[in-house]
Amino acid sequence: MKFRSTRSLIPEVPFAEAVLRCLPPDGGLYVPSSVSDMRQFILHMDEKTTYPELAAAVTPSLLQGDLNPLSSSRVAESAFDFEPELVTLDEDFSMLKLYNGPSGIFKDFGVAFFGSVLEELLKETEAAHSMIVSAARGDNGLSLTGAFRERKGITSVLIYPSGPVSGLDPKEFITNSGNTIPIQIRGNFDDCNRLITELINDRPFAERHNVTSANTINPCRLLPQAFYFLFAFVKVKKLLKGRELIFSVPSGNFGNFISGLYAWKFGMPVNGFIAAMNLNDAFGDLIRGEKFEPQQAKVTCSPAMDISFPANYERLVSFYDEAPAVMRNMVFPAAIDDEETLRTMEWAWKNYNALIDPHSAVAFAAARKLTESGSRHSHTIILATGHPAKEAEIVRRATGQLIKLPEKLLNLKRKFNPIALIDPHLDALESAISLCYK
C-alpha cells in the first residue's frame, strides 16, 4: 500500500515510510493513495468467521509489497489477544462491542496492531530501533505499554499533561529494564500533541532515534480499525434481508469514523455512516457542505468526544475533496446533548438489558433519531467504544445499576510517578529523553 500527504505536496511513499516517519514533511497527514480491493475476502466470509481469521486474511493484502507474507501473518497473529463482539439487539439495531482490550476502549485495536506491525517492519528495514512518542490521555498509556511490551527494538515515550496519572506499572519503565519512558509536562493535552509534532520535525533528533508516534496522526493506527467494521458486516450480512446497512460512530477526533470509510473503500457494502457527536458538533457543518468553524470545546458527559478541532480534520476533508456528492449521500451528522445521552442509556437498559457507556449512547441516540425520522428500511450497527464500568457513576445515574470494573481493567487505577516532570518545551523534552539513555 502506498501513502500520500493530504496536502499532496510530496511524492507517494511506501507504507513503511509513512509508519516510521508518521508525519509528511509538508505539514499534512498521511492517507492511502490507493486502497486494496478486499471484496474477495469480505464477500466470502460469513458469520462463522472469527476475528483472528479475518485479521489473518486481510492483513497480508493490506501489507502486500511492504512486508513479506510470513511477516504479515505474524503481524496478524501477534497483534490481538482480545476481540470485538457483535450483539444483535433486534431487526433495527446491533451493537459492536469494542471495549474488550486492555484499557477498555476501542483504541486498543489500533494500538495493538501498530505495535505488531512496527516490530515486523523493524526486522525488515535497516532501522534496528524505533522510538515511539505518544501523547497519553486517560487510559491509553496502559494500552500503549501493553502493545509494545517485549517488542524488540521499541522504546515508548509517553507524554502526559498536567494532572493525576495512572495505569502504568513502574516495572515497565526504562529505568527498571522495561521500554517505557513516561514524562509529564506542565501543560495540557494540546501541548503534548504540539511537542510531538515538533519532535518529529526536528529531523536530526528524529532520525538519530527513529522517532515516530502511535497517536492517531499515524496512519497505521487507523487501518486496522477498518477490520472491525468488516467483521461486523460479515456477522450481520445474512440478517439484513434487503435492509440498508448503517454504522453509527461516536466521534471526536474522527479516527474511528475515517476507518469506517476505509472499510467502505476496501469494498465493504454499506449504505451510510452516522457521524454521532455530542455538543461539540462543529464538524457537522463541513459534512453538510457548510463552512467548518471550530468552537471552544464544551464539557459533556462523553469527554473523549469533547474535541473542538478533530485531529483527523485533513483526512476527512480529503475524502470530501475526492467525492463530495458521495460523501454527502453517505454521511449523516447528528449532535446529541447530555440529557438525551442519559435518556438513551436508560432506554437501552430497559429495552435491551444493555448497559452502555455515554460515548456509545451518543451513537445509539443518533441512530434512533435518524431511523425514526426517515423512511429508511435499515439495520444500524452502533459502535460501543468504551466499557460501561469506566463510567460507572453516569451509568448509575442513568439506569440505577451499579457496575464494577472487571478484574482485567483494575490496573487502570494504579497510580505512578512519571520519570520526569518538565516544562512544555522541545529542548526540555529532548534532554529528558536523552537522560534515559545514559
Ligand SMILES: *Cc1c(COP(=O)(O)O)cnc(C)c1O
Ligand atoms: C476516543 C474515543 C471516542 C472518539 O473516537 P475518535 O476516533 O476520536 O473519533 C469515542 N469513544 C470513546 C470511549 C473514546 O475513547
